[in-house]
Amino acid sequence: MESKHDSKAISVEEIRSLLKEVNDPEVPVLSILDLGIVRDIKVTDGAVEVVITPTYSGCPAMDMIRMQIKAVLDQHGLDNVRITTVLSPAWTTEWMSREGKDKLRAYGIAPPTPLQQVCHTKLFHREEAIQCPHCLSYHTSLISEFGSTACKALYRCEDCKEPFDYFKCH
Amino acid sequence: MSSSTPLIQYTLHLADDTLILGHRNSEWTGHGPILEQDIAISNIALDLIGQARNFYQYAAKLANEQSKNIYPPGLNGSVTEDSLAYLRDGWDFRNSLLVEQANGDWAKTILRQFFCSAHQVDLYEGLAAGSDKMLSAVGAKAYKEALYHLRWSSEWVIRLGDGTEESHARMKKALEELWKFTGELYTPASYELWATGAGIAADLSQLRPRWEERVKDVFDEAGLSHPAAGWMQTGGKEGRHTEQLGYILAEMQFLQRAYPGCEW
Numbered sequence: 001m002e003s004k005h006d007s008k009a010i011s012v013e014e015i016r017s018l019l020k021e022v023n024d025p026e027v028p029v030l031s032i033l034d035l036g037i038v039r040d041i042k043v044t045d046g047a048v049e050v051v052i053t054p055t056y057s058g059c060p061a062m063d064m065i066r067m068q069i070k071a072v073l074d075q076h077g078l079d080n081v082r083i084t085t086v087l088s089p090a091w092t093t094e095w096m097s098r099e100g101k102d103k104l105r106a107y108g109i110a111p112p113t114p115l116q117q118v119c120h121t122k123l124f125h126r127e128e129a130i131q132c133p134h135c136l137s138y139h140t141s142l143i144s145e146f147g148s149t150a151c152k153a154l155y156r157c158e159d160c161k162e163p164f165d166y167f168k169c170h
Numbered sequence: 171m172s173s174s175t176p177l178i179q180y181t182l183h184l185a186d187d188t189l190i191l192g193h194r195n196s197e198w199t200g201h202g203p204i205l206e207q208d209i210a211i212s213n214i215a216l217d218l219i220g221q222a223r224n225f226y227q228y229a230a231k232l233a234n235e236q237s238k239n240i241y242p243p244g245l246n247g248s249v250t251e252d253s254l255a256y257l258r259d260g261w262d263f264r265n266s267l268l269v270e271q272a273n274g275d276w277a278k279t280i281l282r283q284f285f286c287s288a289h290q291v292d293l294y295e296g297l298a299a300g301s302d303k304m305l306s307a308v309g310a311k312a313y314k315e316a317l318y319h320l321r322w323s324s325e326w327v328i329r330l331g332d333g334t335e336e337s338h339a340r341m342k343k344a345l346e347e348l349w350k351f352t353g354e355l356y357t358p359a360s361y362e363l364w365a366t367g368a369g370i371a372a373d374l375s376q377l378r379p380r381w382e383e384r385v386k387d388v389f390d391e392a393g394l395s396h397p398a399a400g401w402m403q404t405g406g407k408e409g410r411h412t413e414q415l416g417y418i419l420a421e422m423q424f425l426q427r428a429y430p431g432c433e434w
Contacts, residue, residue, distance in 0.1 A: 054220070054311075056216075056217055056220060056315060057217055057220030057221045057223070057224055057308075057311050057312055057315060058216040058217050058218070058219050058220020058221070058223070059220065060216070086307070087224065087307035087308055087310070087311045088306065088307030088310050088311070089310070090307075090310045090311040090313075090314060091311075122321075123321065123324050123325050123328065123388075123391070124325060124328075143206060144206035144207070144209065144210060145210060145318070145321075145322050146206070146209050146210035146212075146213040146214075146322075147209070148209075150213055150216055150217065154206065154209075168318075169318075170314055170318075
């Protein structure tokens with residue numbers, strides 16, 4: 001059996017670079033590295049452990065992400081792979097990479113604002129102005145606090161009139 | 171159940187509360203009053219069932235370590251999150267009575283969610299600060315979700331309470347129906363007293379005033395009068411449920427009972 005990688009010699013950095021190929025199945029423009037859910041990579045005597053954390057407790061994409069990590073590493077000759085899930089510290093939008101935020105905007109999803117990592121409990125008090133990813137206007141309004149996936153809310157642009165998803169405070 | 175450890179019982183109580191509330195909310199999927207709120211209540215259901223899975227996985231791990239065959243095993247012989255959710259009977263469930271109450275109309279569903287979220291925020295914060303590493307991690311994660319649910323449900327209680335004559339009347343009726351189940355949230359079961367003593371969870375008697383204050387603030391804003399203290403129905407946390415739980419379990423467990431181990 002020929003493998004592209006000698007699992008004894010592979011480095012953490014090489015594995016990290018392979019994981020760029022694994023995308024979030026619900027926001028396919030983001031890799032799991034962009035999303036900030038890869039918390040650790042360990043290589044011990046040829047055994048690889050990838051530690052991931054869910055964005056939300058009920059994120060339905062986690063099983064798919066686990067399978068995809070295994071598949072991608074397996075394609076590169078790494079078959080001794082263990083995926084561990086940790087819950088603490090809890091994922092925050094702060095962990096999303098700068099590159100990831102740019103990719104989101106280009107994809108038509110407003111990235112999380114740096115100020116909104118923790119949800120405040122003031123009622124009927126809206127977030128900082130969220131920028132429309134289409135026309136870049138700040139003249140936008142909330143349609144619904146919940147959107148197409150657990151991690152997003154639904155907004156509308158009052159200038160270009162387009163609805164758009166916003167990565168909600170978390 | 172009696173020879174099970176208090177830690178397993180406490181973890182199952184947390185798991186059952188979130189599963190049953192999540193299941194109730196999920197009954198709205200495809201039936202919400204408007205599309206956006208259908209999506210909202212379904213997302214909350216998803217968060218809650220995700221939290222439930224984390225609690226059940228931990229309970230299953232503890233149950234297997236204990237190896238006393240108290241809990242029903244899955245087909246492979248060991249206790250799993252699925253066997254705990256799908257193969258226990260009504261009297262084994264440790265959820266509070268509030269979460270199992272039928273959805274009724276949107277007002278009743280919203281009010282139930284508000285009472286629960288206002289409770290969970292402090293409960294999870296306590297777990298996160300507690301001494302059990304796993305429950306602390308699950309609690310820290312769930313805390314952020316509960317905050318978001320609290321804000322959403324608070325706004326809806328106000329919107330309906332302070333809305334039209336019709337919406338106010340419905341919220342008032344929901345309050346009459348649900349209030350008697352709220353006392354149980356702060357009537358500790360033996361395993362909750364144990365969890366507080368073990369430094370795992372906050373003391374419910376200390377959390378109660380915070381819940382009451384949240385409820386009072388939102389009720390004031392919503393134009394709802396605060397119900398007088400009165401008789402409260404309890405028992406769910408000890409396995410004595412209202413007839414409502416049976417209907418949920420019948421629907422939720424039918425497939426695994428009829429076709430054991432079925433997957434799709």
